[in-house]
Amino acid sequence: MGNVLTVKDLKTAYKSRLGQYTYAVDGVSFELQEGRTLGIAGESGCGKSTLALSLMAFYFPPLTYLSGEICIEGRNIMALPYEELRRTILGKELAYIPQAAMNALNPTKRVLNFVRDILREHCPEKSKEDVQKMLAERFALLGLPERAMYAYPNELSGGMKQRVVIAVSTILDPAVLIADEPTSALDVTSQKLVMKMMKDMLRLGIVKSIIYITHELPLLRHITDDIMVMYAGQIVEHGTTEQVIFDSIHPYTKALMGSIIVPEEGAKDWKLAGIPGAPPNLRHRIEGCRFAQRCRYCGEQCPNHTGQRNRALSDGRFYRCDLAEAQLREVYARDYQR
Template identity: 40%
Template sequence: MTKSLMRANNLTAVYAADSGQDVPAVDNVTLELPEGQILGLAGESGCGKTTLGTALAMIANPPLYVVAGTLEIDGNEINLSTLPKNANQVHRPYRGETVSLLPQGAMNAISPTLRIRDLVVDVMRAHNGSVTKADALDRASDRLKMLEMPTRVLDSYAHQLSGGMKQRMVTVISTLLNPALLIADEPTSALDVSSQKALIEMLLAMVEAKIMRGVIFITHDLPVLSMVTDRLAIMYAGKVVETGRTEDLVNNARHPYTAALLSSVLDPTEDTRTKHVLGIPGSPPNLGNPPSGCRFHPRCKFAMDVCSTTEPKMLSEGDHDFACWWAKEHPRETIPMEVTHA
């Protein structure tokens, strides 16, 4: 059995609102990543993917608060609940080396007042004061070559780089400390196709070489996830509704939301030109006042009476987990989503 690199247990994170009512953006999520694998995290905008990544990276700051949950990672068990005043100091020893975040706003994450080489050295020395400048720059140069970027980039300021080069540079900085777990939030969104390919190949190579021992890959791009991930987790309205091996979810979705997501994007396959993309009716709920029962039931074509009154528990079929009343009533049956051909 594959050893677990990371397991988040019953994680809840909320945003403090002006009204005084906390809005739960991540609601009682349990998630596991086996060592040496890449886990894809997918869902519509606003479903809680980025908030979950931020909480797992232990960098939650007001108005975001982690109010419950533990993280088991690399032999450590960490209470993620925000602690008054000293939370950042409590979690600091784990950030960067145990877990690192490649942020969604990567193009704005580089200091405009430092050359890239100075930032690289500062990052590495902040965690290990004995690192020499030469060693830090050598490691950065190796990462740049993996991303097919010239090493002269190290002599630049942020404003001298294009958006795509900034994105790739932040990828380099996020992996400098060889973190056990990298959380990559929309890492390919600002890149052209060739740069996307180089970045994905770098992440795969680093996991294969055990430079990193696992990646959580957050993106809307389901075709990319289906090609590069070992496992998928699908989020809806702050909850994880289905997890399992990527092949199982793509070919045998057990939650209607997963099937609807897969039917709403084009795959680069032979039938792309004849496939009609099916939109998901309605819109995601207000997390300040979510629907009772299954949160997807107002938009679900398979909803039953129980779906609107009782929240489904997570069920398992082998290594495939899902929370759905319809799936419970139809064991091992693929969701029959309609696909229209021209």
């Protein structure tokens, strides 16, 4: 299968009223193949949500596009006028489930009327009856009761509102669905339902591929094929889910995994280790390694803390570090014995 989404050297920033830039997404490149789910993980403030907004071309102040390409099936959407982008790409090729999606519905409108307003922009030829039929079929496919179409948002439970937002976001069968922490405000049962629903949409061909954003790395084990780990606006590791979770290679990814409680046999005796310090201030350009000040392995072996060497391993993964794989595995064998 070919690539549905290709991103090349994407750079976006937040511009203050004084003209200062905070470089939230700095040189991000990746490819997403049809039929696969890509997870994006990292701690709060690493640029995950900004990357999602950037991929959707939601460039409204203070978010500013600087450079790079975002190609949907070979078509660079950043070269399109915004009106054409809104009519032909957003919702149809790219769909977005925002953070706090449960608050995304209009509280003064029934769900059906809310969807009619959306489709009036993208499919003006659709009648009210057509919209009602489309929504009813989508609700039935995703296990939502038909009565939810005629409800106000406050009449729905949190889990049901979340599922309704997912149904509405995918009503036009987009090529790529970008889900920004869609289960963070839900209980465990509702989380399981939402993740199952998203996997079903991929299996049924409702969407071609999914980007799933979260700060919970273990959660990605159950839904993604590949994982990208972000730190300070850059991708520091990219590999399959099994590689990143069970055989992390970048010091930041390894530290993240070492700070997580996992439900494994004997885990209660494991020692957890936090990551010291705080992420760097992205208002200033950082030419060297952005994790250097927090990395326990940074020292003489990292000349000038450049951190700019992108290393590709034989198993297909990529990581961004000056230290070679053999050096890292040697220190991990000593420090991460559980």
